[in-house]
Amino acid sequence: MEKAFIKKVQIGDAMDRVDARLKVSGAARYAAEYTLKSVVYGVLVTSTIAKGSIKEMDTRAAEKAPGVLAIINHKNAPKVPGHQAGTDNEGSRVYGQEFRLFYDNKIYHNDQPIALAIASTPEQAEHAASLIKVHYAQEKHQTNSKANTSNAITPARGKDYSRGTAYAFKNAPVNLELEYGTPIQVHNPMEPHATTAVWEGATKVTVYNKTQATKLSQQEIMKAFDLKEENVQAISPFVGGAFGSSSRVWPQEMAAIMGAKVTGKPVKVALKRDQVFNMVGYRPRSIQKIGIGATAEGILTGITHEAFTSTSQYEQFTERIVDPTKTLYNCPNLNTAYKLIPLDMSTPCWTRGPGETSGSFALESAMDELAYALNIDPLALRLKNYAPSDPEKNLPWSSNYLKECYQMGADRFGWNKRTPTPGSMRKDEWQVGMGMAAGIYKSERDAASAIATVLANGSVVVQSAVADVGPGSATIFTQIAADVLAMDVKQVTFEWGNSKLPKAPGQFGSHTTASVGSAIYEVCTLLKKKLQELAITMPNSELARAQQNDLVVEEGTVGLKNKQIQLSYADILKSHALPQVQVSTESKGGGPEQEKYSGKSFCANFVEVRVHSLTGEVRVNRVVSAVDCGRVVNKKTATSQVYGSITWGIGIALMEEAKLDHRYGRHLNNDLAEYHVPTCADVPPIEVLFVDKPDPVIDPMGAKGIGEIPLVGFSAAIANAVYHATGKRIRELPITPDKLL
């Protein structure tokens, strides 16, 4: 038999996305695009005050409006058993009492969902929603972090940190004490949040939602509605960006489920853009103080980092804002403190590089300021203070190629062409500046499960509940499976994004590849062994006398090294008369081996900006981003993750800011015309360099995380470049033209 040439895809190849065609042709369906039979539409009505209670809600006109099936609010909403139970702080990911939709008449924040209008068409639902009249008993609210630092609390789940002497920076020969700030930033994924929910009987519910974690969605819905695991299904294969904003169950899921219960029909609820601003999380504003001290030679002797972020009145949302400071540099004396300011706002939520992004703006700006105070090159200062092991945990790094990042990045960027004096580089009317910053981000691995099945025709299906919110996880998991099973990638199908599939952690914390990738690596390795056994034991096997070690698996076959015998997977199954062979595995998270090391990803970003000498507009000329994310599993998708992070970083540095009018406690720029994210014209050529050396500890692929690390420190790199261009230090983001006049 003639054998077709099979191109083998390996871990590391720049393979195209498996779902690219579906996405560009519009065939990939997102949460709001499931058109179930007899589906009806729900529109959320939201509060227009920030604090108080609902005195009266007049729904009569809405109920009589054309097409209306139900108006649900706190008075008539179906009881949610989980809401009555009160809070279970042990297991909850955020400390406190989660928001309970339609639970009572209390208003905790502006734009709080208070009613759901359900009608036969979206327009009718929208119209009905507009007819609902609400009277409030208003109370005085607080939404301004800056004005409320005196009310800050120490979070229940947060500890101050100290090593060596606290506040040692004060006694350093050269020391600075600086204050930085970052505003509220909103994830604003392209796809607004949406859910379609459908009940079968009283005990079984399916939701088509937008989630980074189908299993977490399933568990939270089980808990809320007191349902069995097999009776709750969350389906979310395609997600149009999430960035942390889809890592919890939010009001649109709860509303759709309640609405479907009341109407007995599938109910679809999609948020409007303005509703995305204060209902599904955001990155909280930060107020940060950094004290930093060094010897005249530039050896760090003390760092103190104190940070405030805000939270809601009902939960304590904490993030890793002081974490990079603890570990990026080898500083013997270091202390951090972190406080929360409870405000009459919804609870913030993890946002790409949650904490690290805001915290590193302060730390990496302060390092730059210190470099100028010392008259030392900013890169040289960082090299002098390189941490040879994790100074927080006192553990060796599992791998650390930060020095390589510095070197590669500086070489490619041409850092040595930079003249140190601020304002010394110019092109025509533009002042040119170069800046850099380093980044560090946790690298972890969580438990995950997977099933691999070889079918009678020799093709393989691999399954996991994991989400793919855009990074290309489905692609690299297909790639890992094809590599381990040594087969044509076209013969491998990966199924994901459904809670009924084997358990996987949420897609956040840059740990999907390490966690789920390991499970897939393991399950495919098991399947390979199984196929080898079957090859030996099949009736009249030509390999009957072979040992497993003699066998090679290649090109979708099991055979001898000399290629004289090659049995295809299909033939192996056929001779055993097996319709399929299935194996499953549960891969462990961090084991004892991992506890002996500290795992982190690293990066060094180099940026050139120009600032118009008259009108102060900042344009980014070019970016070089050098990243140590362990082994690169797919060059293409990994590069896209860096592009995405850098684009985010440009937005955070130069334009993103959700503005509240504190008199009303309400967002003012809650649409994409006024809340600025970078346009194509704002994003310059980005050069991505990978160290691409495997981490020997974290997982069998050697891959650390890539989704967030390039963002860490990036906004500081821009602020540092702006300082170099203009001599103006901007410590309060974003850097808009008015701040540079």
Add this chain to the structure above:
Amino acid sequence: MRPFIYTPTSTVSAATQKLKANPHAKYLAGGTNLLDLMKEDVEKPTELVDITRLVLTEVKAITTGVNKGGITIGALGKNTDTANHPLIRQNFPLLTQSILAGASAQIRNMASNGGNLNQRTRCPYFYETSMPCNKREPGSGCGALEGINRMHAIFGWSQACVAVHPSDMCVALAALDAVVKVQGADGKERSIPFTDYHRLPGDTPQKDNTLNPGELITSIEIPINNFANTSYYLKVRDRASYAFALISVAAGVELEGTRIKQAKIALGGVAHKPWRALEAEKFLIGKEATEANFKQAAELEMKSAKPLEHNEFKIELGKRAITRALMQAMTGGKA
């Protein structure tokens, strides 16, 4: 979201009659502004009279009369087509630059010239129906006066309203001394000089312009000028594209030898209407076209500016932007 009647029309008189018959009707052109405002429940027409089929899309050279050599632009021409028309690119590059500095390619493909003139302010309080706004709801107060007013006016504002007109195209049209042609239900045509078309807020900020109820813009006329090669539209904004102006400047400099015969300067993002910089223009007549003179003209112009709490920067930015725009006009409009 409210129910409304949709009425297509195909002639100017039919359209104007419809508006006469229903004072709560509105013309629908590209819809890029009106439909957004209806979704936000800011505009609440009971009827939309679709005028996109009216044959008012042409760009034509004016061959007779006082404006011979000038150009007339149909009210229903698309912003994109207008910007890229060869006659406009050649003779009125200031207009091309201003249109292309606005919105996005997709929006410009939908947006009409008439709609651009009548687009409403981007003041966030105007959009936010839970907050006061005299323009949206006369008598409710001005949310921006003591609110977040970084983007608001520094010239010509009143206690009743501090909003700015958001258009870029209109800033160039003001500098170009354009004339707006309108027609009412009685069939009579009016010509309104561009600088009189939009108004200052005074006590009636709900009125953006001097159009009478039901009047339809039919065309815009632009007289010929002698500064096609020495003009420039500068837009300073918070990001490189797709953002409204912090300040914009339309500048045209007509030279006689090395001296300035006349300068035409209009500012955007500073007032309830495109702001003609008459002080600066006056100063520049007969002066040498030097950076020092441009600076002085800019200083003079900004003297009468009155900032609000968050927009004091616009005074300094205005000075610099005027200077920069005039300098760039002198280099043939190259950035």
